[in-house]
Amino acid sequence: MTAAPTTTACPPGAADPGRRERPGAEDRRAARRSRRYRWDVRYSPYAFVAPFFLFFAAFGIFPLLWTGWASLHRMELTEPGRERWTGLHNYVRLLDDAFFWNALGNTAVIGVLSTVPQLLTALGLAHLLHHRLRAAVFWRVALLAPYATSTAAATLVFVLLYGRDYGMVNWALGLAGLAPVDWQNGTWAARVAVSSIVVWRWTGYNALIYLAAMQAVPDELYESAALDGASRLRQFRHVTVPALRPTILFTVVVSTIGATQLFGEPLLFGGAGGQKGGASHQFQTLGLYLYEQGWYDFHLGRAAAVAWAMFLILLVVAGAGGLVARRLRGDG
Amino acid sequence: MRGRGGRGRAAGRHLRAGPVTYAVLTLFTAGSVLPLLWTAVAASRDNTRLAHTPPPLWFGPHLGRNLGIAWGEARLGLAVLNTVLVAGSVALGTVLFCTVAGFAFAKLRFRFRNALLAAVVGTMMVPPQLSVVPLFLVVARLGWTDRLQTVVLPTLVSAFGVFFMRQYLAEALPLELIEAARVDGASSLRIVRHVVLPVARPAMAVLGMLSFVQAWNDFFWPVIALTQDNPTVQVALTGLGRGYVPDQAVVMAGALLGTLPLLLVLALFGRHIVGGIMRGAVKG
Numbered sequence: 320m321t322a323a324p325t326t327t328a329c330p331p332g333a334a335d336p337g338r339r340e341r342p343g344a345e346d347r348r349a350a351r352r353s354r355r356y357r358w359d360v361r362y363s364p365y366a367f368v369a370p371f372f373l374f375f376a377a378f379g380i381f382p383l384l385w386t387g388w389a390s391l392h393r394m395e396l397t398e399p400g401r402e403r404w405t406g407l408h409n410y411v412r413l414l415d416d417a418f419f420w421n422a423l424g425n426t427a428v429i430g431v432l433s434t435v436p437q438l439l440t441a442l443g444l445a446h447l448l449h450h451r452l453r454a455a456v457f458w459r460v461a462l463l464a465p466y467a468t469s470t471a472a473a474t475l476v477f478v479l480l481y482g483r484d485y486g487m488v489n490w491a492l493g494l495a496g497l498a499p500v501d502w503q504n505g506t507w508a509a510r511v512a513v514s515s516i517v518v519w520r521w522t523g524y525n526a527l528i529y530l531a532a533m534q535a536v537p538d539e540l541y542e543s544a545a546l547d548g549a550s551r552l553r554q555f556r557h558v559t560v561p562a563l564r565p566t567i568l569f570t571v572v573v574s575t576i577g578a579t580q581l582f583g584e585p586l587l588f589g590g591a592g593g594q595k596g597g598a599s600h601q602f603q604t605l606g607l608y609l610y611e612q613g614w615y616d617f618h619l620g621r622a623a624a625v626a627w628a629m630f631l632i633l634l635v636v637a638g639a640g641g642l643v644a645r646r647l648r649g650d651g
Numbered sequence: 652m653r654g655r656g657g658r659g660r661a662a663g664r665h666l667r668a669g670p671v672t673y674a675v676l677t678l679f680t681a682g683s684v685l686p687l688l689w690t691a692v693a694a695s696r697d698n699t700r701l702a703h704t705p706p707p708l709w710f711g712p713h714l715g716r717n718l719g720i721a722w723g724e725a726r727l728g729l730a731v732l733n734t735v736l737v738a739g740s741v742a743l744g745t746v747l748f749c750t751v752a753g754f755a756f757a758k759l760r761f762r763f764r765n766a767l768l769a770a771v772v773g774t775m776m777v778p779p780q781l782s783v784v785p786l787f788l789v790v791a792r793l794g795w796t797d798r799l800q801t802v803v804l805p806t807l808v809s810a811f812g813v814f815f816m817r818q819y820l821a822e823a824l825p826l827e828l829i830e831a832a833r834v835d836g837a838s839s840l841r842i843v844r845h846v847v848l849p850v851a852r853p854a855m856a857v858l859g860m861l862s863f864v865q866a867w868n869d870f871f872w873p874v875i876a877l878t879q880d881n882p883t884v885q886v887a888l889t890g891l892g893r894g895y896v897p898d899q900a901v902v903m904a905g906a907l908l909g910t911l912p913l914l915l916v917l918a919l920f921g922r923h924i925v926g927g928i929m930r931g932a933v934k935g
Contacts, residue, residue, distance in 0.1 A: 356836075363839035367755035368767060370748040371808045375774050378805040382782035389784050399791070440679075447676050450668035460921030461680045463928075464687060467913040469868040471888035472906040476690050478892070479701070479899060487689070487706045523683055524928065531929035551666075580778050583870040583885075587892040606871070609780055614875065619784050626780045633778060 383630075386623045394620035396613065402620065409624035419625070421600055422608035423632075425510070429585075429604065430578030432514035438570055440522050442563075445529035446555060459530075462523030470583035474516055478503075478588060481512045503588070506601040513602050516584045521577075525570050532566035533559060564647060572640050579633055582606035605629050687910065694718065694904035701899045717904035725896050726879065727908045730887035734867055735912070737803055737883055741866035742859045744807040750855055753816025754847045758824060759839075768817070775810045779871050790876060797881040802873045806866060812858050815931050819854035820847070857927030860920055867913055884909040 390409050394402040413419050448458060465473065480487045481502035489499040502512045536559065544554045560567075581604045586593040588602065594611040596603025603611075605625065613622030668676075695714035696707050722728040755761070756768050782805065790801050824847065832842045848855075870885050877886045879895065888909050891902045917924060 352836075356838075359839050360833075361761075364755040364759040364761035364764075367751040367759070367839075367843075368813075371752045371771065371810075371813055372767075374748070374804075374808040375810075378782060378786070379774055379777050382785040383777060385785035386781050399788070444676075444679060447668070447672050450666050450672050452668045452672075452676075456922050456925065458676055458680060459925045460917060462683050463917060463921065463925060464683050464914065467864060467917045468687060468910050469885055469888070469913075470870050471885045471892065472690075472910045473686070475888060475892050475902055475906045476686050476693075479693060479903065480686065480689070485702050485704055485706060490705050493704075519682075519686070522679075527925060527928050534929075576776075576778070580780060580871075583874075583889075586874075587889060590892065591894040593893060606780060610875070613784060613787075619788075623784045626778075626784065629780050630778060633776065637776065 386626050389620055389623035390627050392620050394618075394623070396617035396619050405620070409621050410628070412621065413624050413628060418600060418603070418608060419628075422596070422603050422605045425596065425600075425602055426579060426581065426604045426606075429510050429514050429517075429581060429602065430575065432510060433517035433581075434571070434574040434578055436514075437518045437522050438525060438567070438574065440518070441525035441570075442529055442560075442567075444522065444526035445533055446559070448526060448530045449533045459527060462526060464523070465520045466524045468520065470516075470520070471587055473520055474584050474587040477512065477516050477519070478590070503590075504598055506599070509588070509597050509602045513581075513585050513588050516588070517578075517581070521574070525574075528570060529563060529566060532563050536562045568640070568644050568647070572637070575636055575640070576633065579629060579636065580606055582610070586610070605632075687914070690903050690907050690910070694900060694907045696900050698898045698900050713900065714904070717898075717900050718908060720896075720898070720901045721891075721904040721908055725891055725901060725905050726882060726887050727884070727905050730882045730884045731908065731912065733799060733881065734884040734909075737799055738863045738866035740803045741806050742863040744803075745809050745812050745862040746855045746859045748808045749812030749816045749858060750848070750851050751843060752813045753818075754820050754824075754843060754851070756813065756817040757820040758826065758829060771810050771813050783872060783875055786872070787875060796876075797878055799881070801876045802869065802883065805872060806869060809862065811931070812862065815858055815927075816851065816854060819930075820851055823854070824850045854927075857923055857930075860916065860924050861927055861931075863916065864913060864924075 389402070391404065391406060392402040393405045393408070444462065448455070448462075452458060481489075483489065483499065483501050483503065486502070488502065492499060500508045502508045540558050540562065541554060544558050549557065585596050585602045585604050585607055589595060589597055594603075594607055594615050596607045605628075609622050609625040609629070612618050612625055691714070692707055692710055693701060694717050696711040697713050697717075700707055700711065752771075756764065756771075786801075786805065790796060795801050828846050828850075829842055832846050837845070868885065869883075873883050873886050874889050877883060879886070879890045882890065888905055890896075891905045896902060896905075
């Protein structure tokens with residue numbers, strides 16, 4: 320890194336004791352040393368935080384602005400270096416494209432289908448983990464196994480499990496006397512299946528986050544609730560959940576951000592033509608729509624416009640979340 | 652949360668878990684682990700057996716052969732090697748840069764400190780989708796197609812990591828230690844090496860593991876930037892999922908190969924990873 324601090328280590332006691340210096344040289348050296356010390360104290364903090372900001376400038380801000388510039392141009396993957404200014408044309412076209420609205424709707428639907436069950440289940444699991452358990456670490460680590468499994472690996476397995484003809488899920492449905500479901504080509508079935516992969520991967524992770532928050536709730540709150548005769552269920556509802564509010568909000572925000580960017584699960588769930596998000600685009604998310612525009616239809620300018628649209632949507636969602644948070648805090 | 656110190660587990664509210672608790676936990680643990688176990692089962696069968704009902708519920712004889720095909724033909728061997736390099740570099744870089752930045756934010760005084768810290772948190776809002784188009788163009792112009800640095804460099808720092816290290820060092824590193832070192836004439840760099848790093852080591856290890864897992868599973872940009880000629884695990888698995896190899900048993904063997912290293916990490920260091928996630932949660 321070019322940003323490494325340039326000061327060299329030179330503690331006062333380290334000067335060679337065998338050498339005699341004339342007093343003047345000694346003074347000058349001391350002055351230099353104290354100047355170097357002041358410089359070090361004043362500027363090295365900036366050097367320490369500089370790598371983060373340099374990298375973020377190079378791989379965050381700069382591409383963000385370039386993407387904005389690209390979104391205002393006709394830019395084709397097949398014609399590098401021949402972009403043409405088109406103003407807001409890419410955005411107008413986006414708003415006219417039924418597939419954009421379809422992708423936006425799918426992202427929202429799959430976002431709700433994956434986030435709500437995931438966080439509710441995680442809350443319940445955390446409550447169970449909060450008991451005094453034998454082999455407490457074992458349960459926590461085992462519930463974290465899906466988190467360590469990559470999106471790609473998990474989705475490949477779930478594609479087989481959800482297979483229409485020979486999948487485990489339909490076999491189990493058959494045992495229960497239910498009709499098989501076409502998980503890949505169905506509209507809602509496919510959305511549910513894609514959501515279930517997200518739920519599988521992230522529930523245990525969120526349970527640990529809730530568990531950490533539960534462990535931080537002061538005991539006195541439970542003791543006084545118990546003295547008032549509150550049942551354990553009432554304690555959970557009236558002590559645990561309110562105390563967890565900031566954490567719940569935090570997980571909602573993180574999951575929502577993840578949901579708006581959903582990409583790998585629908586891509587691989589769709590098999591060979593995965594960028595379409597299913598035969599009738601029934602689970603094409605915004606991330607997939609961007610990918611298809613840019614790398615299958617070669618319209619990089621339009622892909623850039625999709626990226627900026629996603630960013631704006633995220634900002635709106637974050638703003639709404641912030642308002643809700645303030646409202647909640649005002650009540651509490 | 653919010654400054655109420657976490658208490659020990661002495662009080663009586665910690666009910667001993669009853670059989671129902673264990674039963675429900677067992678159910679969910681099975682749900683978490685069984686799909687992975689079944690991956691191994693499917694990887695030990697052959698393609699025709701996977702096209703039969705009922706699905707296989709126990710291991711077959713072909714695990715070695717399928718793993719071999721996945722390792723060679725489906726390039727999972729190359730992919731695992733590449734991903735070890737990528738995830739290792741990312742973890743190393745993240746730990747190094749985030750530790751010094753976290754130290755500065757936790758213990759040093761400088762102008763704009765709070766504004767810069769807020770900026771760090773703000774950077775979490777920028778989604779990766781916003782950078783792929785320009786990065787792709789730059790990579791093409793530099794002739795870096797299929798080079799591993801294209802997927803290492805953009806993920807080399809993390810806002811979460813800076814925040815994580817800041818919170819840890821704010822508590823774990825006594826200001827007196829730094830002042831004593833300063834009195835002895837140590838430079839800031841020397842203080843980092845001899846005072847900060849030893850104190851930060853446990854948190855650095857946790858951050859390193861979390862970054863390693865994240866980098867191993869990084870998907871969006873690698874799938875765009877790399878081809879099947881020099882893939883990471885996720886890129887190779889995407890190739891498998893999109894019909895690169897039609898044999899489903901080999902696909903499952905590939906999924907298994909791409910996941911086993913991380914499961915190994917989890918088995919060895921699970922306690923610390925759990926601790927890291929939980930600590931990041933309460934203070935982040």
